[in-house]
Amino acid sequence: MAQEIVEVTESYPALDAFYDSLPDKNGALIPMLHKAQEEYGYLPQEVQLYVALKLGIPASKVYGVATFYSLFNLERKGQYRINVCLGTACYVRGSEAILEALENELKIKRTETTGDGLFTLSSIRCVGACGLAPVVMVGDKVYGRVTPDDVRGIVDEYLGKAGEHND
Amino acid sequence: MSSGTGQVRIALRNCGVIDPESIKDYIATDGYDALAKALFDMSPDEVVETVKKSGLRGRGGAGFPTGIKWETARRSESDIKYVLCNADEGDPGAFMDRSVLEGDPHCVLEAMAICGYAIGASQGIIYVRAEYPLAVKRLQIAIEQATDMGLLGDNILGSGFSFNVRLYFGAGAFVCGEETSLMNSVQGGRGEPRLKPPFPAVKGLWDKPTNINNVETYANVAQIIRNGWEWFRQFGTEKSPGTKVFALAGKVNNVGLVEVPMGTPLRVIIEDIGGGIRNNKKFKAAQTGGPSGGCIPAEHLDTPIEYESLISLGSMMGSGGMIVLDEDDCMVGISKFYLTFTAEESCGKCTPCRIGNVRLLEILDRITEGKGEEKDMDDLENLGNTIKDTALCGLGQSSPNPIISTLRYFSDEYKEHIYHKRCPAGSCSKLIGYKILPDKCTGCTVCARNCPVSCISGERKKVHVIDQERCIKCGVCFSKCRFKAIVRG
Ligand SMILES: Cc1cc2nc3c(=O)[nH]c(=O)nc-3n(C[C@H](O)[C@H](O)[C@H](O)COP(=O)(O)O)c2cc1C
Numbered sequence: 001m002a003q004e005i006v007e008v009t010e011s012y013p014a015l016d017a018f019y020d021s022l023p024d025k026n027g028a029l030i031p032m033l034h035k036a037q038e039e040y041g042y043l044p045q046e047v048q049l050y051v052a053l054k055l056g057i058p059a060s061k062v063y064g065v066a067t068f069y070s071l072f073n074l075e076r077k078g079q080y081r082i083n084v085c086l087g088t089a090c091y092v093r094g095s096e097a098i099l100e101a102l103e104n105e106l107k108i109k110r111t112e113t114t115g116d117g118l119f120t121l122s123s124i125r126c127v128g129a130c131g132l133a134p135v136v137m138v139g140d141k142v143y144g145r146v147t148p149d150d151v152r153g154i155v156d157e158y159l160g161k162a163g164e165h166n167d
Numbered sequence: 168m169s170s171g172t173g174q175v176r177i178a179l180r181n182c183g184v185i186d187p188e189s190i191k192d193y194i195a196t197d198g199y200d201a202l203a204k205a206l207f208d209m210s211p212d213e214v215v216e217t218v219k220k221s222g223l224r225g226r227g228g229a230g231f232p233t234g235i236k237w238e239t240a241r242r243s244e245s246d247i248k249y250v251l252c253n254a255d256e257g258d259p260g261a262f263m264d265r266s267v268l269e270g271d272p273h274c275v276l277e278a279m280a281i282c283g284y285a286i287g288a289s290q291g292i293i294y295v296r297a298e299y300p301l302a303v304k305r306l307q308i309a310i311e312q313a314t315d316m317g318l319l320g321d322n323i324l325g326s327g328f329s330f331n332v333r334l335y336f337g338a339g340a341f342v343c344g345e346e347t348s349l350m351n352s353v354q355g356g357r358g359e360p361r362l363k364p365p366f367p368a369v370k371g372l373w374d375k376p377t378n379i380n381n382v383e384t385y386a387n388v389a390q391i392i393r394n395g396w397e398w399f400r401q402f403g404t405e406k407s408p409g410t411k412v413f414a415l416a417g418k419v420n421n422v423g424l425v426e427v428p429m430g431t432p433l434r435v436i437i438e439d440i441g442g443g444i445r446n447n448k449k450f451k452a453a454q455t456g457g458p459s460g461g462c463i464p465a466e467h468l469d470t471p472i473e474y475e476s477l478i479s480l481g482s483m484m485g486s487g488g489m490i491v492l493d494e495d496d497c498m499v500g501i502s503k504f505y506l507t508f509t510a511e512e513s514c515g516k517c518t519p520c521r522i523g524n525v526r527l528l529e530i531l532d533r534i535t536e537g538k539g540e541e542k543d544m545d546d547l548e549n550l551g552n553t554i555k556d557t558a559l560c561g562l563g564q565s566s567p568n569p570i571i572s573t574l575r576y577f578s579d580e581y582k583e584h585i586y587h588k589r590c591p592a593g594s595c596s597k598l599i600g601y602k603i604l605p606d607k608c609t610g611c612t613v614c615a616r617n618c619p620v621s622c623i624s625g626e627r628k629k630v631h632v633i634d635q636e637r638c639i640k641c642g643v644c645f646s647k648c649r650f651k652a653i654v655r656g
Pocket residue numbers: 224225226227228229230231233253254255256257258341342343344345346347379380381382384385486560561562
């Protein structure tokens with residue numbers, strides 16, 4: 001497969017301003033990537049390259065760091081991000097079965113995004129709501145004491161919302 | 168100071184009591200008194216000495232004496248030194264540090280400033296998980312307020328001592344909780360650990376002497392300085408003074424944070440504070456130490472909790488996760504759960520951990536799928552011990568612990584899986600299945616309507632059947648059928 005050659009063709013004023021605001025330019029790479037992801041939702045190759053040029057470091061180093069940390073996304077994610085907690089407390093209260101039920105409902109595997117770009121399904125580790133285990137998060141919203149048969153209702157809630165927007 | 172059955176609140180004293188976004192609230196509960204006392208009434212050596220005499224040990228997992236760390240950092244000559252706070256809280260079932268940061272952020276800032284004064288550092292950094300947005304926000308507010316009031320920043324309270332605190336965000340890597348990885352991460356690189364020594368107190372962040380402590384460790388410091396080391400030692404045991412916060416979760420009736428004096432028996436936490444096991448099930452084990460720890464069975468419930476006693480039981484204190492397991496939990500499954508986690512989180516720098524853990528996981532996978540072989544238990548043990556002996560950092564050195572401890576106490580369960588292809592807890596999905604008993608089914612349709620994959624068919628008032636091919640073994644039908652017509656086996 002031929003690899004596309006990536007070039008920086010756009011300017012990124014938000015990243016420039018953020019860089020200028022950093023009190024300490026040492027160790028700026030990870031804060032820059034956090035900022036870039038906040039701005040663009042993920043880290044496209046061009047943005048990674050831009051960060052490399054800005055900091056005067058090899059693009060391979062940026063890529064190495066971006067892939068090391070699970071919070072950084074190299075690909076665009078769905079509009080709604082469904083995260084099933086696989087922390088210990090949730091696991092012992094059956095969150096694996098919930099994840100499987102969601103995989104069936106959305107017809108994707110964990111870490112994948114649905115074809116219509118609506119949902120990305122992932123697992124996370126402990127969101128600190130262990131008392132509500134098992135926990136599912138959609139965006140910032142927390143669903144507690146979820147059972148596999150709640151799954152359809154949760155997905156439908158967002159399908160409904162997506163429908164409204166499209167009208 | 169005490170609240171509820173046998174609980175003593177030191178680290179959590181202000182959590183849920185004061186408004187964490189108000190520095191006035193914190194000051195009203197004697198906040199920043201300890202910093203003033205240290206700056207004006209004590210020399211840095213006296214501060215170090217007090218922390219040493221208190222016997223405070225690291226709450227981040229290993230239990231290293233905090234005073235000795237501070238003393239080493241104090242003695243390391245350097246123009247620049249750092250005070251780091253480890254707020255990466257990686258154990259996937261624990262939220263003690265998060266509660267302190269969200270409920271009492273100033274107590275961490277105060278302790279870091281005291282530490283800075285003691286070791287001769289003027290820069291503090293808190294490495295906090297980006298997954299904790301509320302904690303981040305409260306810390307930001309607290310830093311701003313303390314700076315405005317001259318309790319952080321230049322020339323604190325006119326003492327001539329300056330101390331600034333910055334936040335740094337983790338990006339979702341468990342290994343970054345390990346102190347040398349954490350420092351690599353702050354420097355902007357991949358969070359890979361390095362060999363120790365040199366220890367951070369000698370050569371840490373940017374190669375400068377660095378003191379790193381856990382959030383809960385710091386949460387004890389101001390009170391030790393204010394009330395004296397003798398006060399602190401009245402709680403806990405000779406070797407492990409003070410209290411420990413646990414995040415109690417799993418199959419107990421009351422889940423949540425508990426803070427108990429060290430030396431409290433496990434039974435008190437689970438039965439008295441936790442209110443016993445839910446749904447009158449039978450207790451099987453308590454898991455402490457997260458992915459680095461192990462499972463403690465019923466026969467050891469009366470062991471007093473201390474760093475050493477937990478290690479001798481094959482577990483460890485860890486950061487304070489405590490997961491209670493009952494008869495429905497499969498111990499092979501629990502080992503697999505933790506190993507899946509560590510194998511995923513291995514940074515890959517050293518071979519024993521990168522490859523060894525995957526091999527362990529493959530064996531566990533086979534056992535839980537009913538394809539276990541006779542030699543598997545020996546292989547798990549031998550390979551596990553090799554990984555422990557040869558891995559570079561604490562992650563790999565402890566990752567086999569969940570397996571080794573369950574092999575020690577629950578070998579029967581492994582044998583059931585291997586020799587009889589049965590999961591006695593009824594939890595390994597490849598070894599169980601659900602069946603509808605035709606003579607008991609009334610055809611009420613409840614199961615069919617609730618099955619998340621719609622694999623149950625049958626007409627109203629007629630016997631229903633499960634399509635075994637499509638069944639994901641979630642157990643919903645089993646729990647919904649009111650006529651005991653569905654059996655697991
Ligand atoms: C894999 C691994 C993960 C760790 N995660 C954490 C953590 O999340 N929080 C923490 O405070 N310490 C963690 N530690 C322990 C730190 O390396 C270090 O010992 C601790 O921050 C020292 O502080 P203390 O002496 O106050 O406990 C971890 C260690 C290892 C090996």
